[in-house]
Amino acid sequence: MNLSFRQLQAFREVMRTGSVSDAARILARTQPAVSALIANLEAELGIALFRRQRGKMVPTPEARYFIGEAEAILDRLALSTRTMHEIGTMSQGRLNIACMPAAALVVMPQLIAEFLKDKPDVKVSLMMRASSVIEEWIASQQYDIGVTETPAVSKATLSEDFEMACVCALPASDPLAAQSRITAGDLDNAPMAALPEGHPNLIDTQAAFKAQGARFNQRFELRNFHPAMALVGNGLCYCVCDPITAAGHIEALGRQSGIVFRPFAPHVVLQVSILRPAHRPPSILADSFVQVLIEEMRRIQALF
Numbered sequence: 001m002n003l004s005f006r007q008l009q010a011f012r013e014v015m016r017t018g019s020v021s022d023a024a025r026i027l028a029r030t031q032p033a034v035s036a037l038i039a040n041l042e043a044e045l046g047i048a049l050f051r052r053q054r055g056k057m058v059p060t061p062e063a064r065y066f067i068g069e070a071e072a073i074l075d076r077l078a079l080s081t082r083t084m085h086e087i088g089t090m091s092q093g094r095l096n097i098a099c100m101p102a103a104a105l106v107v108m109p110q111l112i113a114e115f116l117k118d119k120p121d122v123k124v125s126l127m128m129r130a131s132s133v134i135e136e137w138i139a140s141q142q143y144d145i146g147v148t149e150t151p152a153v154s155k156a157t158l159s160e161d162f163e164m165a166c167v168c169a170l171p172a173s174d175p176l177a178a179q180s181r182i183t184a185g186d187l188d189n190a191p192m193a194a195l196p197e198g199h200p201n202l203i204d205t206q207a208a209f210k211a212q213g214a215r216f217n218q219r220f221e222l223r224n225f226h227p228a229m230a231l232v233g234n235g236l237c238y239c240v241c242d243p244i245t246a247a248g249h250i251e252a253l254g255r256q257s258g259i260v261f262r263p264f265a266p267h268v269v270l271q272v273s274i275l276r277p278a279h280r281p282p283s284i285l286a287d288s289f290v291q292v293l294i295e296e297m298r299r300i301q302a303l304f
Helices: 005-017 020-027 031-045 061-088 107-115 131-139 200-211 226-233 243-257 284-303
Strands: 050-053 056-059 092-099 121-128 145-149 157-165 167-171 191-194 217-221 238-241 259-265 269-277
Touching: 005 020, 005 031, 005 061, 020 031, 056 061, 092 107, 092 131, 092 284, 107 121, 107 243, 107 284, 131 145, 131 157, 131 269, 145 284, 157 243, 157 284, 167 226, 167 243, 191 200, 191 226, 200 238, 226 238, 226 243, 226 259, 238 243, 243 259, 243 269, 243 284, 269 284
Parallel strands: 092 121, 092 145, 191 217, 191 238
Antiparallel strands: 050 056, 145 269, 157 269, 167 238, 167 259
């Protein structure tokens, strides 16, 4: 059986009007064309749908049953067409995003909020996880977008990479805040908040101190840099942190936080990537949001 959309449309309008000519006018088709559609539909179904009586098309009992089926099909097609149009214009759909802690608490929610202002029916899943977990999720095609520390090259993921210089967070009241740049030598033996042993950021920060003959004094060991901001703001330590955390802190609190951020030397670099599945074409929605993310990463690169 090979029923067509036009056959069902013609059948519905003839049922509504009781007239082929009226149905033809509503559908902007010729009367012979509508008659042919009805005849072809009857041939496909193997039953008569109408009897002609005094110039009118009188539905058979079978037609009265079939109209419910036909309207359900036409309504479903109309809904699907409308839904696909809304997806195409990004007014409907879903984004699944996995994000490293540095961006997940402030930067990413702010971007999502701005992106969704004119998209009330778009749904978002935002999961904060370690970079290694995010890489697995994207590689297994479970998530649309991931923001992570740059992983090893993988055939299962597409990667947009960014190199960002870390910055020094220090109390706004500290004498060092008057400087335009903070060096490892400035922080010789000063209390520091840093990431756990073995983390690339800690290794690079320790190397920067060693390069200037400065002592690295880690007072606080933290899973990520967000808790360090409260410690720095209370004058308990300094911190060489990633610029995404710094940008998020500025966005959330601004000058009220009691912290300032300065470029740090020697350079400690954070490698960040926006990951996407390599074996699944992106939705229009995901592709559009990735462009927003790329612009934000470039803005943060230039911020400090």
